[in-house]
Amino acid sequence: QVTTEEVAQLAEMRIPPPEFFNKKFSSFSFTPRVISYADTPLAVLTMFEDMGFITKFRINKTYLCRFILMVRKGYRDPPYHNWSHAFAVCHFCYIMYKNLDLPKYLDDIELLALFVACLSHDIDHRGTTNSFQIASDSVLAALYSSAGSVLERHHLTQTMAILNTDGCNIFQSMGNTNYQRTLDLISYIILSTDLAHHLRIMEELKKMSQAGYAKGNPGHHKLLLSLLITSCDLSDQTKDWNTAKRIAEMIYQEFFKQGDLEKSLGRDPLLMMDREKACIPELQIGFLESIALPVYSLLAKFFPAARVMVDVMQKNRQMWKKMKGRVKKMDVVTGTAMDSLL
Numbered sequence: 001q002v003t004t005e006e007v008a009q010l011a012e013m014r015i016p017p018p019e020f021f022n023k024k025f026s027s028f029s030f031t032p033r034v035i036s037y038a039d040t041p042l043a044v045l046t047m048f049e050d051m052g053f054i055t056k057f058r059i060n061k062t063y064l065c066r067f068i069l070m071v072r073k074g075y076r077d078p079p080y081h082n083w084s085h086a087f088a089v090c091h092f093c094y095i096m097y098k099n100l101d102l103p104k105y106l107d108d109i110e111l112l113a114l115f116v117a118c119l120s121h122d123i124d125h126r127g128t129t130n131s132f133q134i135a136s137d138s139v140l141a142a143l144y145s146s147a148g149s150v151l152e153r154h155h156l157t158q159t160m161a162i163l164n165t166d167g168c169n170i171f172q173s174m175g176n177t178n179y180q181r182t183l184d185l186i187s188y189i190i191l192s193t194d195l196a197h198h199l200r201i202m203e204e205l206k207k208m209s210q211a212g213y214a215k216g217n218p219g220h221h222k223l224l225l226s227l228l229i230t231s232c233d234l235s236d237q238t239k240d241w242n243t244a245k246r247i248a249e250m251i252y253q254e255f256f257k258q259g260d261l262e263k264s265l266g267r268d269p270l271l272m273m274d275r276e277k278a279c280i281p282e283l284q285i286g287f288l289e290s291i292a293l294p295v296y297s298l299l300a301k302f303f304p305a306a307r308v309m310v311d312v313m314q315k316n317r318q319m320w321k322k323m324k325g326r327v328k329k330m331d332v333v334t335g336t337a338m339d340s341l342l
């Protein structure tokens with residue numbers, strides 16, 4: 001629970017304009033992680049307001065404050081999958097809204113659902129993967145492994161639990177049809193943040209990019225929503241080199257902790273989770289080429305203005321290649337040795 005005082009304190013503040021946080025707050029190059037943990041709830045309010053959602057959906061401001069604070073509290077503090085990640089993800093959704101004319105492609109309810117899903121898409125993440133849930137027979141695996149997307153189903157359950165908490169239902173001014181549609185959209189969007197789901201729809205996304213987006217095609221709306229949240233989820237890698245490198249390190253901190261855990265359970269971790277064997281530059285070059293660059297290349301096919309992110313990501317890939325080259329060929333570079341280099 002969040003205290004009444006916390007909610008009141010946030011609710012009584014006037015919602016500042018985006019420039020209050022930074023004059024570049026709405027630009028692709030802005031790095032949302034510079035906003036302090038304490039200031040993020042107000043920044044989320046600013047984004048809701050600036051996208052016109054509070055007025056359009058008659059959202060009760062006190063409910064919205066309580067919802068934001070409950071979602072923030074719902075995150076744990078693993079090295080990467082914490083509230084700062086969620087805030088960075090929802091900020092990217094906001095800058096796409098401001099720079100890519102999303103309302104030309106998606107309707108208001110879909111955009112609201114996308115933004116709210118960004119906020120809570122990793123809530124209560126434990127810093128371990130879906131396969132670790134299953135291999136370790138975790139409570140979440142017991143609940144969801146038959147349905148797949150174990151972690152994502154949990155993130156969704158937690159989101160719905162908050163919406164069903166007194167004074168947190170930000171959608172309550174909506175009519176039943178819109179209300180149900182918003183929840184269905186949030187469910188679909190959060191479940192589509194499972195890497196396995198993204199890989200499954202890549203072919204369809206490529207076909208859609210070749211055929212061209214058809215606003216009259218509901219299937220295209222769902223595919224685009226998946227692409228957009230995946231773009232938000234990976235957005236740290238579209239920023240300056242120092243940001244991209246620092247966040248990649250955080251992810252490997254989280255992966256190496258899982259690898260240590262797996263070793264202590266007598267199991268062999270994936271290479272990318274084994275701090276004794278992983279070569280971060282090599283792994284990152286692979287991830288950018290196989291997963292991240294295709295995402296933003298597809299995005300740029302629908303939104304030419306997104307081309308700039310592909311270029312920045314290509315530059316970051318070149319930097320990883322230089323890092324790889326800098327390390328003497330002979331050594332098998334371990335995560336630890338790499339830390340000293342990064």
Ligand SMILES: Cc1nc2ccc(C(=O)NCC(C)C)cc2n2c(-c3cc(OC(C)(C)C)ccc3Cl)nnc12
Nearest residue numbers: 192193194195198230233234237247248251272287291
């Ligand atoms: C910088 C960066 N490096 C990563 C390196 C590897 C992997 C990984 O999971 N490899 C597993 C093999 C089987 C491919 C993820 C990485 N990653 C993510 C990420 C993305 C996710 O899923 C979406 C968003 C749908 C792609 C889900 C979870 C995470 Cl941590 N975000 N940033 C990164």
Ligand SMILES: [Mg+2]
Nearest residue numbers: 121122193194
């Ligand atoms: Mg996730």
Ligand SMILES: [Zn+2]
Nearest residue numbers: 085121122233
């Ligand atoms: Zn995420």
